[in-house]
Amino acid sequence: MYRFAIRVFGCQMNTYDADRLRTALIHKNWKEYPESAADVIILVTCSIREKAEHKVTSAIGRYDLKYRNTNSPIVIFVGCMAQRIGIKMAKKFACIKLVSGPRHLGLVPDAIEKVLKDGKRRFLMDDDPRELIDLEVVPTERDNPFKAYVTITYGCDRFCSYCIVPHVRGRLQSREHNSIVNEVRTLVNTGVSEITLLGQNVDAYGKDKVDGYRFAALLKEVSMIEGLKRLRFTTSHPKDFDEDILEVMDENTSICPAINLPIQSGSDRILQAMHRGYTVEQYLSLVERIRRVLPHVSLTSDIIVGFPGETEEDFQDSYNLLKKVRYDVVHTAAYSPRDGTLAAVMENQIEKKVKARRLNDINDMQSELTRELNEEYIGRELEILLDGRAPKGAGLFQGRTNTDKVVIVKACEEEIGSFMRVRITKGNNWSLEGERI
Ligand code: 5AD
Ligand code: SF4
Numbered sequence: 001m002y003r004f005a006i007r008v009f010g011c012q013m014n015t016y017d018a019d020r021l022r023t024a025l026i027h028k029n030w031k032e033y034p035e036s037a038a039d040v041i042i043l044v045t046c047s048i049r050e051k052a053e054h055k056v057t058s059a060i061g062r063y064d065l066k067y068r069n070t071n072s073p074i075v076i077f078v079g080c081m082a083q084r085i086g087i088k089m090a091k092k093f094a095c096i097k098l099v100s101g102p103r104h105l106g107l108v109p110d111a112i113e114k115v116l117k118d119g120k121r122r123f124l125m126d127d128d129p130r131e132l133i134d135l136e137v138v139p140t141e142r143d144n145p146f147k148a149y150v151t152i153t154y155g156c157d158r159f160c161s162y163c164i165v166p167h168v169r170g171r172l173q174s175r176e177h178n179s180i181v182n183e184v185r186t187l188v189n190t191g192v193s194e195i196t197l198l199g200q201n202v203d204a205y206g207k208d209k210v211d212g213y214r215f216a217a218l219l220k221e222v223s224m225i226e227g228l229k230r231l232r233f234t235t236s237h238p239k240d241f242d243e244d245i246l247e248v249m250d251e252n253t254s255i256c257p258a259i260n261l262p263i264q265s266g267s268d269r270i271l272q273a274m275h276r277g278y279t280v281e282q283y284l285s286l287v288e289r290i291r292r293v294l295p296h297v298s299l300t301s302d303i304i305v306g307f308p309g310e311t312e313e314d315f316q317d318s319y320n321l322l323k324k325v326r327y328d329v330v331h332t333a334a335y336s337p338r339d340g341t342l343a344a345v346m347e348n349q350i351e352k353k354v355k356a357r358r359l360n361d362i363n364d365m366q367s368e369l370t371r372e373l374n375e376e377y378i379g380r381e382l383e384i385l386l387d388g389r390a391p392k393g394a395g396l397f398q399g400r401t402n403t404d405k406v407v408i409v410k411a412c413e414e415e416i417g418s419f420m421r422v423r424i425t426k427g428n429n430w431s432l433e434g435e436r437i
Contacts, residue, residue, distance in 0.1 A: 002030045002116060005038035005073075009056055010046025012234070013198050014079055016149040017105055018044045019139030021078075024109040026141050040112060041073045045081035047164045049336035053081050060093050067095035076112055078105065080168040083126055090121065101126030102169055103154065106133040129155070129170035138186045144387065146417040148192045150183055151175065152218065153199035157208075158237065160264070161275045161342035162307060162335060165200055172201075172208045177218050184222050193417070194230040194385060197222065202233045203240035216244040223252040229419070230385065230402060234260045235302075238286055239277040246293040256402040257294045261287070262302035262331075266321030267314035270307050273346070280321065287325060298403035300329040305362055306355030307335045308346035315358050322366055328373055328403065330366045334359045367429055374427030377405065381423050381437060384409070386416050398431070406431040 004025055008018045021042060022032060035041060041063055046052040063075050074097040077086050086099035097115045100108050104124035111122050132154060142148060155170040156163075184195050197219070199205060205215040215233075223231050231254050238261055249255045261283075265271050268279050290297055303318055322330060334355040337344040384399030384407045391398075397411040399420060408431055409422050422434035 002040055002113075003033040003038045004030050004040040004042060005033055005035040006042040006044065007035070007059070008044045010044075010048060010052055010080070012149050012196065013151055013200075014044045014046060016139060016151050016198060017079065017102065017135075018042070019142045019149070020135045020137045021105070021108060023139050023141040024135060024137045025112075027137070028109060028113070032141075038073055040076060040116070042076040042078065042112075043082075045077065045079040047080040047084045047168055047338070049333060049338075051336070053085075056081055057089070060089065060096065064093040064095045074115065076100075076108070076115075078102070078108060080164070083168045084164065087123060087125070090123075096121075098122050098124070100124040103132045103134075105135040108135070126168075126170055129166075130173070132170075132173055138183050140187070140190055145191055146385065146387075147194045147196070148187045149196050149198050150180060150187070151198045152180055152202060153205050156200040157204070158201060158239075158277070159275060159342075161273060161346075162304065162338070164338040164341060167338075167340050169200065172204055174205050174208055177206075177213055177221065180218065181221055181225065184225055184228065188225055188227040191417075193228070193419075194232065195222070195228060197231070197233040199233075199235070201235060201237040201240055203236050203242065203245065207240070214242070214244075216242060216248045219245065219255060220248045220252065223248070223254045228254060231255045232258060232404070236261045238263070238283050241286060243289070246290060250293050256404065257296055258298040258300070258402070258404050259290060260300045260302075261290075263318075263321060263325075264302060264304055265307060265310070265314065266303075266318035267310070270310055270314050270318075273309060274304075274307060274343070280317070284325070296403070298328040298405070299325065300331070300404075301325070301327045302331045302333070303362070304333050304335050305358040306350040308343055308350065309348040310335075310350055310358075315362075319362055319365060322362065322369065326369060326373060327366075328405070329370060330362075332359060332362055332366065371427060371429050374405070374429070374432055377424040377427055377432050379424065381421060382407070382434075383419050383421050384434070385419055386411055388416055401432075407434045408432070409434045409436060411436070 008014050045056045075095045076098045078100040082099050083101035090096040103126040154173045156166045157172040159166050206213050382401045386399040390396035390408050421437045424432050424434045426433035
């Protein structure tokens with residue numbers, strides 16, 4: 001019996017991969033331990049920005065120090081960062097015994113066992129961006145027994161000029177819809193109430209195939225699975241978001257009225273340099289259509305400040321766009337150059353100081369907006385799915401609305417995992433407060 005610990009960095013897709021790895025290892029009779037007591041540490045890593053990679057590097061540095069003194073723990077390095085610079089990192093850190101790109105996950109559990117038996121290092125790199133050796137395991141070992149992620153597409157073909165994802169995760173590949181539907185069914189049968197379908201661009205689902213079975217059809221089929229209470233999906237791409245998705249969302253109440261529709265910039269000039277494939281006007285017209293069909297929709301977005309060549313005026317366009325759209329939540333980021341992407345070699349890179357200031361400005365404004373929008377919830381009666389204890393406050397628990405807002409409410413331990421009707425009494429920056437009806 002081996003003792004393992006698993007740490008996840010980055011996006012929800014990594015959480016899904018980690019959940020599958022954990023499940024596969026537990027099926028092999030392995031046991032999960034706190035990091036300090038584990039023989040094997042699995043790192044599921046992210047490359048989206050330099051900061052994400054720094055975190056992983058410093059964690060590996062700490063494990064390596066211990067490994068050099070005690071021969072333990074060994075590090076299993078998987079995911080986007082492993083694909084990008086795993087080979088180089090393994091030269092520096094002796095503790096790294098297995099490096100695997102995200103498309104070789106299916107070989108990882110057996111490879112870890114081989115490493116433990118013979119002590120030899122192994123590399124499972126995604127050299128062919130179309131090859132996929134997936135881990136065919138339903139992720140039943142998760143932190144939250146009531147919620148689960150299910151990946152529906154691998155990779156991305158959009159090649160936005162700032163983005164490392166297509167370089168590390170390879171070309172778009174849609175999973176067979178039967179396999180997705182079966183996985184969701186199995187999860188629901190084990191007590192899951194809420195599923196989130198994942199893809200870098202879920203709206204592109206099926207566009208790599210010829211059978212015409214696209215995202216709207218998948219959404220509809222999954223939403224009708226008996227016992228599934230809530231269905232979410234992320235991320236959407238304005239260029240691939242087809243109208244029939246809205247129709248399906250409107251007709252099926254189990255599909256949560258929440259869409260993450262990244263704009264990335266409010267300036268047409270920058271959008272073009274980012275290769276996003278739409279203008280601000282086209283984007284806004286899509287938002288209008290979404291809001292017409294789903295008036296209570298929660299819209300969230302991603303935006304990058306300080307992309308190469310972004311002038312103060314371009315930045316103001318982004319700032320004003322957020323004010324205009326009034327998103328529920330915006331994930332903001334300062335542009336981070338990624339080797340191998342087009343934007344990394346563009347001239348007119350923006351100074352760190354300027355990026356930091358723009359990020360601050362836009363965050364301040366958006367957090368004020370989010371609070372205003374949260375205050376608009378006061379008095380509304382909603383249903384929440386109770387997730388667990390609130391971070392602080394005796395007897396306080398937290399749940400989520402179908403628009404994914406956090407609501408803090410008085411409840412008890414036995415109610416975790418059940419739905420509760422609440423009236424909203426207060427709107428804060430990152431959460432709402434409510435009382436049971
Ligand atoms: N720098 C900053 N932010 C980035 N993102 C992707 N690549 C970069 C980068 N190089 C952001 C985008 C994307 C989100 C997942 O991360 O906003 O939507
Ligand atoms: Fe990256 Fe663009 Fe693909 Fe999103 S759509 S993963 S930002 S390349």
